[in-house]
Amino acid sequence: MSDDTNDGGVKQQKLQTPVGIHDLLPDDHEYFTFIKKVVRHRARQAGFKRITTPILENTEVFARGVGDATDIVSKEMYTFEDKGERSLTLKPEGTAGVVRSYIQHGMKEWPQPVQLYYIEPHFRYDKPQKGRYRQFWQIGFEIIGESDPALDAQIIDLANRINEDLGVAHLFSIQLNNIGCPKCRGKYKEDLVNFYIGKERSLCGNCQERLHNNPLRLLDCKSEDCQILAELAPKFDQYRCPECVDFYTKLKGFLDELAIEYVENPKLVRGLDYYTGTVFEFWDKHQGAQNAIGGGGRYDGLIELMGGPPTPGVGYASGIERIILNMKRENVTVPSKDAIHIFVAQLGDDAKRKCLPLMNKLRDRGIKTVGALGKASMKAQLRLADKFNVPYTLIMGITEVREGVIIIRDMAKGQQHTVSMDEVVEKVAALIGEENLDNYSPGEAIY
Ligand SMILES: [Zn+2]
């Protein structure tokens, strides 16, 4: 329907995706598939198991888990009442749901630490911009149940390896900080607020709001005036308690051991309330935080905050759309799994009857096959075969049906030869090459 269709005098608008929400078209899915494969592979190697929490949670999960004072909860959530007047929210981030699940399913009884990963869509009512959408996909990893700087080092290493596999690691620097435990952070927050008292008018509107409910965020505000003040504000380094100093020192030692480069950034705090101790982000080497590709940290207070027993945890999340943007920026190409091997062209009902089961046999052999099953002329079918960019076309007309044969046409050379129907599948498989066939093996199920 065109947008100027008149319907009783009312102009109909063209239907489109909501603002900031996009389709994932087949071209992007080639990247998507590749990224998912890398993530699953690296996750399995390191003993992570996959979890999928629901897209909808009770709003309380995020209010408690992410924190009322954060931008996410106060400004960016899609929250609505269902017909039973329950407040539900489309999940804006992954960790709160995983922690809710950890508590709900008694994962404390599983062997610790519990290592989980996810690949899922999330939703935030954020200002849409390049690579930032209101529905966006994230990959994430959580290690719950133990607190040790070696685990933090392991999760940073895993994130870094995934970025390496995807060909984008060299674009990003690992920014690292330790924002302390409730013990040392409390005193720091107090002094930080005191520093800003009397300077409120120099702060941006957001920071004036944050000053009393989330003062750490003032350190990483992007507004120029706020940045100047942040430079002068007291630094956390002097406030870290001996335990936090020890944890941070050990983490840096482990990262050195793994030959992972990082930049110590005392102003890095992360936007979420629940972080304690280690925080890290992958920043664009040129654009800094503006084009961060992912980040994470330790959240030792979160499980208790959400009603579970005191349990430490550390996690990482990264945005798939942003990864794709950077892969394209670097001209990283991924194998196209969608490319078609064979086009089947046929004329007449008898040929069509023979071609339908043949197409199944080709597909079962791992040969990606399409056919023109409409009523187009042979010439039109061959033009279509060209558009699919297939290396070979199989052609069956009335004569071929009668003789039990089929023509194999090499599209690049324009040459063709005839083979018997009994041999065609293996002949084609040999032409395509065993290594290029799309065979899958899900492993064996036992009944
Ligand atoms: Zn501390």
Ligand SMILES: [Zn+2]
């Ligand atoms: Zn600000």
